[in-house]
Amino acid sequence: xxxxxxxxxxxxxxxxxxxxxxxxxxxxxxxxxxxxxxxxxxxxxxxxxxxxxxxxxxxxxxxxxxxxxxxxxxxxxxxxxxxxxxxxxxxxxxxxxxxxxxxxxxxxxxxxxxxxxxxxxxxxxxxxxxxxxxxxxxxxxxxxxxxxxxxxxxxxxxxxxxxxxxxxxxxxxxxxxxxxxxxxxxxxxxxxxxxxxxxxxxxxxxxxxxxxxxxxxxxxxxxxx
Numbered sequence: 204x205x206x207x208x209x210x211x212x213x214x215x216x217x218x219x220x221x222x223x224x225x226x227x228x229x230x231x232x233x234x235x236x237x238x239x240x241x242x243x244x245x246x247x248x249x250x251x252x253x254x255x256x257x258x259x260x261x262x263x264x265x266x267x268x269x270x271x272x273x274x275x276x277x278x279x280x281x282x283x284x285x286x287x288x289x290x291x292x293x294x295x296x297x298x299x300x301x302x303x304x305x306x307x308x309x310x311x312x313x314x315x316x317x318x319x320x321x322x323x324x325x326x327x328x329x330x331x332x333x334x335x336x337x338x339x340x341x342x343x344x345x346x347x348x349x350x351x352x353x354x355x356x357x358x359x360x361x362x363x364x365x366x367x368x369x370x371x372x373x374x375x376x377x378x379x380x381x382x383x384x385x386x387x388x389x390x391x392x393x394x395x396x397x398x399x400x401x402x403x404x405x406x407x408x409x410x411x412x413x414x415x416x417x418x419x420x421x422x423x424x425x426x427x428x
Contacts, residue, residue, distance in 0.1 A: 222333055225287040228265045230277055233316075235267045236294040242316060242381050243292055245349035250290075250341050274318055281320040282388045287334050288321040290342065290383075300380055304357070304365075307372035317342065317383035324389040335385075342383050350380040 229250060233240035250262040263286075270276035277289045296316040303311035319338055323330050354377060358366075369377055 219333070222337070225329070225334060227262055227334070227338065228277070228280070228286045228289040229262060230265050230267055230270065230289060230291045232267045232270075232273055232294040233292040233296040237296070237298040239297060240292060241297045241300070241353045242345070242349045245352070246290065246292065246317070246342070246345040249345040249348065274320075278320050278386065278388050281322050284322065284325055287325070287330065288319065288338055290338060291318050291320070292316065293318060296381065300353075300376060303373050303376050304369055307368060309373050311373050311376055313375055313379055313382040314384040316381040317346075319383055319385045320388055321385070322389045323387050323391050327391055346379065346381050346383065350378075353380055 227250075229247060231240060231243040231247075234243055247264060267273075270280075273294060274291055277291050280286060281289050293316060299311065299315065302308065319335075319342070321330055321335055321338075357377075361369075366377075
């Protein structure tokens with residue numbers, strides 16, 4: 204049992220150092236369908252810029268041509284554990300934003316720009332505690348950068364009438380232009396599997412208590428003898 208204890212605690216040493224072994228895919232469908240993307244460069248540069256950080260995930264830009272069915276194929280790759288998570292820039296994300304400015308479409312949703320896929324069942328502690336938070340950290344920075352750059356370009360050419368019309372009909376197109384939605388491809392529905400992992404420390408403490416009581420009893424016995 205003591206050997207198992209040392210192996211368990213040793214496995215958690217420098218845990219964040221090895222996060223780079225967990226591949227995260229970035230797939231740009233926007234450039235392929237729109238001809239240009241106001242988001243792709245910001246997402247890619249932000250992701251690659253974090254590679255120098257102590258805790259980072261492995262990033263890989265995967266060609267969109269590999270996935271003929273777009274997000275559905277990417278989701279299946281996550282389910283099949285080809286990656287630990289995937290960030291896709293959805294088809295026509297930039298075009299939808301530009302069309303919402305031109306038409307004043309109030310149904311424009313910034314969260315349609317990007318979708319994040321992850322597989323919680325694979326190892327929920329790693330996914331929920333490391334993979335997903337690190338992906339969110341990258342996207343929050345990337346979305347702020349992309350939104351600022353695109354709005355600055357639009358304001359240079361827009362007239363006062365254009366700004367008044369857009370602000371009244373589709374204000375979200377001038378605020379946080381792009382955001383992201385998440386899709387857990389395999390959510391955990393039964394949390395019974397959490398008990399062995401979360402309660403394991405309790406079992407170890409109980410084991411140590413029994414060992415301590417056993418040793419104390421024998422020590423007292425030897426003293427009396």
